[in-house]
Amino acid sequence: KRAFDGDKGPNTGGMGAYKDADDKLPFLTAAERECELELAEKIFERWAAKINDNTALRGVPLYLAFMHTGKGIKVLENNSRPGDPEIINILPLLKDDFVEVCFRILEGNLKRVELEKAAAVLTYKVPPTYGGYADAFPERVDKTKVDTPVDLSRAYALAEKYGDRIRVYPGSMEVRDGETYALKSRAVGVLGIGASIEEARQISLEGTRAISGGALWNRTDIAARQHIAQSISHMEQLRRNL
Structure with a gap:
């Protein structure tokens, strides 16, 4: 920054x-990365429980920026769109067809994407x-x-x-x-x-x-x-x- x-x-x-x-940055342990994922899942589930129409969750509903502190992991910010420049490191490595990913977003059945x-x-x-x-x-x-x-x-x-x-x-x-x-x-x-x-x-x-x-x-x-x-x-x- x-x-x-x-x-x-x-x-x-x-x-x-x-x-x-791999799926984590070199200064993180596997346990810390797993903790980040669990925290993101918890936030998503709490949000989803309050929304009747899940079309509001399509696309990239959670882009989380984590801050690691002496008191544990904190969420610095939460966005509903990919981050720039971070997403530029991700999309070129997408193994899935991007158009197919977009269709799965529209259909509401995008579960995961595969990266090189x-x-x-x-x-x-x-x-x-x-x-x-x-x-x-x-x-x-x-x-x-x-x-x-x-x-x-x-x-x-x-x-x-x-x-x-x-x-x-x-x-x-x-x-x-x-x-x-x-x-x-x-x-x-x-x-x-x-x-x-x-x-x-x-x-x-x-x-x-x-x-x-x-x-x-x-x-x-x-x-x-x-x-x-x-x-x-x-x-x-x-x-x-x-």
């Missing part, structure tokens, strides 16, 4: 996200005004590139090297006079998919480096080994306080 490397700077909508090849066993890392590139970057690091902003067209062609071309293991997702952008420009929010996300988080991360970063123009910038430590190690250490400390 923080704008700058090392989890510094203001909160943002999310500078990136990652998932491991792969890791995914998404990194967002954003304009210099986003997150106060230009104010915090004016020396890093090439003022000659501000508000210039953004070239995504070299990032798209990496599909020749990686195939479906790299995806480029334009976000807050617009086309003017045949050129693509970044707007004020997260401009473009690059997703890397691999057998490990580090492999996926390197693909994602290669894609971000291939994007030029607009003086766009990105965090370089999304899913980095040292960043994950800090999360693991933090969780170990929280467990000692339980």
